[in-house]
Amino acid sequence: MIDKKNNIILEEYENEFLYKKSKTNLNIEFNRIAFIFFVFLMIATIYSIQLLHLGSLKKVTNNIKSPITKKNYRADIIDRNGNYLVKSVDSINVGIHPAKVINKKHLLLMLNHIYKNKNISKIKKKLDEDKFFYLEKNIRPKRYEELMMLGDKSISSEASLIRLYPQDNLFSHIIGQIDNDNNGISGIEKFFDKELKKINVPLELTVDADIQFLIREELLRFQKIFEAKGSAAILMNVNNGEILSMVSLPDFNLNKRETINDVNYINRITKGTYELGSVFKTFTVASGINEGLIEPSTEFLDSKKSISCGKNHKIKEYDDKMPSDLTVEQILIKSGNIGSVRIAKRVGIEKHKSFLKTIGVLDKIDFDISEVGRPQSIDWNEGCKLETIAFGHGITTTILQLAKGYSIITNGGYDIKPTLIKKKLDKKNKRKKVLKNDISKKMNKILRKVVSEGTAKLANVDGYQVGGKTGTAEQVNNSIYSNIKINTLASIFPTDNPKYVLVVMLESTKNNKEYVYEYRDGSGFKLKGSPRNTAGWTSVEAAGKIIDKIGPILATKYIEN
Amino acid sequence: MKKVVFATIFILILATSLVKNSTKEIEDKILMTKENISPLKSELGDVLLEYNYLSSPNKLTQYQTQYFEKDLLKIDVTKIKKLTKKNSYIKVIDFIEKTDDD
Numbered sequence: 001m002i003d004k005k006n007n008i009i010l011e012e013y014e015n016e017f018l019y020k021k022s023k024t025n026l027n028i029e030f031n032r033i034a035f036i037f038f039v040f041l042m043i044a045t046i047y048s049i050q051l052l053h054l055g056s057l058k059k060v061t062n063n064i065k066s067p068i069t070k071k072n073y074r075a076d077i078i079d080r081n082g083n084y085l086v087k088s089v090d091s092i093n094v095g096i097h098p099a100k101v102i103n104k105k106h107l108l109l110m111l112n113h114i115y116k117n118k119n120i121s122k123i124k125k126k127l128d129e130d131k132f133f134y135l136e137k138n139i140r141p142k143r144y145e146e147l148m149m150l151g152d153k154s155i156s157s158e159a160s161l162i163r164l165y166p167q168d169n170l171f172s173h174i175i176g177q178i179d180n181d182n183n184g185i186s187g188i189e190k191f192f193d194k195e196l197k198k199i200n201v202p203l204e205l206t207v208d209a210d211i212q213f214l215i216r217e218e219l220l221r222f223q224k225i226f227e228a229k230g231s232a233a234i235l236m237n238v239n240n241g242e243i244l245s246m247v248s249l250p251d252f253n254l255n256k257r258e259t260i261n262d263v264n265y266i267n268r269i270t271k272g273t274y275e276l277g278s279v280f281k282t283f284t285v286a287s288g289i290n291e292g293l294i295e296p297s298t299e300f301l302d303s304k305k306s307i308s309c310g311k312n313h314k315i316k317e318y319d320d321k322m323p324s325d326l327t328v329e330q331i332l333i334k335s336g337n338i339g340s341v342r343i344a345k346r347v348g349i350e351k352h353k354s355f356l357k358t359i360g361v362l363d364k365i366d367f368d369i370s371e372v373g374r375p376q377s378i379d380w381n382e383g384c385k386l387e388t389i390a391f392g393h394g395i396t397t398t399i400l401q402l403a404k405g406y407s408i409i410t411n412g413g414y415d416i417k418p419t420l421i422k423k424k425l426d427k428k429n430k431r432k433k434v435l436k437n438d439i440s441k442k443m444n445k446i447l448r449k450v451v452s453e454g455t456a457k458l459a460n461v462d463g464y465q466v467g468g469k470t471g472t473a474e475q476v477n478n479s480i481y482s483n484i485k486i487n488t489l490a491s492i493f494p495t496d497n498p499k500y501v502l503v504v505m506l507e508s509t510k511n512n513k514e515y516v517y518e519y520r521d522g523s524g525f526k527l528k529g530s531p532r533n534t535a536g537w538t539s540v541e542a543a544g545k546i547i548d549k550i551g552p553i554l555a556t557k558y559i560e561n
Numbered sequence: 562m563k564k565v566v567f568a569t570i571f572i573l574i575l576a577t578s579l580v581k582n583s584t585k586e587i588e589d590k591i592l593m594t595k596e597n598i599s600p601l602k603s604e605l606g607d608v609l610l611e612y613n614y615l616s617s618p619n620k621l622t623q624y625q626t627q628y629f630e631k632d633l634l635k636i637d638v639t640k641i642k643k644l645t646k647k648n649s650y651i652k653v654i655d656f657i658e659k660t661d662d663d
Contacts, residue, residue: 034567038567038570038571041571041574042574076606083613083617084609084610084613087606087610089607089610090603164610166610166613166614166617167613167617167619168619170617170619209617209618210618213617213618213619214618217622462637462638462639463637463638463639463657464638548635549635551638552636552638552641555638555641555656555657556641556656
């Protein structure tokens with residue numbers, strides 16, 4: 001037995017141990033837990049971030065909700081100096097649904113407390129009628145708050161939009177009107193309808209309220225003096241086309257929200273197309289110079305006093321004393337018809353037509369308001385067309401396009417786009433040159449002489465170097481020329497480096513026997529009564545007085561422009 | 562290695578959440594300030610409108626005729642002078658330089 005106990009049994013032992021990476025279940029479990037923990041942590045973090053801020057993201061709102069909703073929102077309009085021309089004002093209409101009133105006595109008592117000066121018996125009557133009625137339209141915010149504090153379910157409110165025009169008539173033709181559904185129906189309001197409903201900042205215009213006022217005042221005065229049916233004036237920067245003032249009379253008070261159907265309320269600057277007469281002679285001369293066919297000193301000798309063209313058309317000088325030998329410069333200064341015809345003939349139909357097209361007086365202009373007139377189409381092959389167009393007859397255009405044409409001729413020959421919308425100046429956007437280099441230099445000198453020596457002397461305001469050209473045209477009524485005059489002055493200043501173009505037009509003027517003209521030649525001479533019903537004695541005088549008033553503002557305020 | 566990556570991600574998430582938290586707080590403040598500015602803006606607009614109306618050229622002319630006996634004077638641009646300072650001297654020159662043409 002003992003032997004048995006001491007026996008040692010030796011068995012073969014296979015050592016299976018290998019030194020290798022642990023593959024225990026414990027490690028796998030740890031990774032899983034870490035991963036799950038990680039996912040949970042991420043979710044918790046994201047959740048905590050959201051959770052922490054859900055409460056504090058609440059808007060801090062006023063007790064009174066703004067009635068301006070997306071549907072009736074409309075941006076304000078300001079002038080170049082930031083003055084409001086149009087402002088949308090928060091407005092609410094408050095009404096009562098009598099059917100929803102729980103305690104009539106209590107409601108009347110409270111209304112009596114709020115409306116101390118209102119006839120409560122009338123409200124009581126309306127409450128008995130059981131139909132919805134407005135308690136107050138365009139209510140003030142404070143009163144609205146008081147009414148809402150009553151907590152009466154019968155009181156309901158609706159948002160309404162009021163467009164206020166602090167300048168009344170001053171910009172009526174530019175701004176235009178809106179209808180009851182917040183849609184623009186004329187002017188800027190119509191043309192920029194979509195933008196005004198979208199933009200968050202006021203729409204800035206190029207116009208200056210002070211200058212607009214001064215020009216309008218003078219136009220009103222001279223319209224009265226010369227008993228004109230209507231009048232218009234535009235002041236524009238010749239270099240960038242920014243319109244500082246655009247007045248068309250008669251105008252209307254936008255705050256009255258009247259429907260305008262009278263044709264006399266037409267926008268005479270943009271919509272009305274007119275035969276403007278001798279102001280077109282500037283274009284004839286400029287066309288010749290641009291083509292290199294004439295120079296200011298080129299002579300036209302032995303001109304007749306009248307010529308015939310076409311079948312029975314006779315063209316004559318307005319003044320029998322017109323010399324027969326004139327240089328190009330003298331033709332413009334003395335406003336010679338025959339001389340202008342001879343220049344146009346030298347230029348020829350195609351070149352003159354192309355020139356007028358280039359300066360933008362022939363076709364409908366692309367502008368910032370909808371009320372734009374289309375110049376009458378011209379049959380250039382019709383007998384006598386070139387001849388009459390040479391002195392501004394048989395051709396129509398708008399005052400706006402006339403201003404554009406004068407700008408291009410005098411600004412160095414650069415194309416411009418008249419605009420009412422103030423844009424940031426883009427220096428990269430180079431101006432397109434459409435006329436030859438020396439044209440402005442030559443034309444400005446001649447235009448200056450027209451004012452200092454010629455037919456526009458009354459606009460020769462000291463210190464401004466005014467240049468320009470007058471135009472007296474007979475208005476066409478039923479295809480026949482009438483005695484009704486369209487008197488125009490297209491002026492630019494200062495002529496050594498033009499900055500502004502000012503066009504003044506008076507329609508259907510009459511002589512005034514009492515008006516006293518003060519000559520601007522330093523003689524102190526005064527003349528009582530207008531000798532003739534021409535532009536030189538009507539629109540030129542008005543333009544002179546306008547420059548007198550706006551000149552100091554333009555010279556000082558816009559010195560850097 | 563994995564632990565380092567995990568730790569880095571964890572720290573990044575923690576840091577992001579902390580930064581985000583503080584950003585949210587600032588955003589809240591901005592939102593609140595904006596909301597508070599909004600009625601002030603509206604009030605300013607109304608005051609400006611009133612100012613524009615009362616100081617419009619039309620109104621000013623009306624006040625002038627109502628309260629003053631004398632008419633407004635027209636400024637002659639040729640009489641406006643320009644002051645320029647040069648070496649502690651003040652030079653007075655014409656605002657509009659006269660040319661031969663004038």
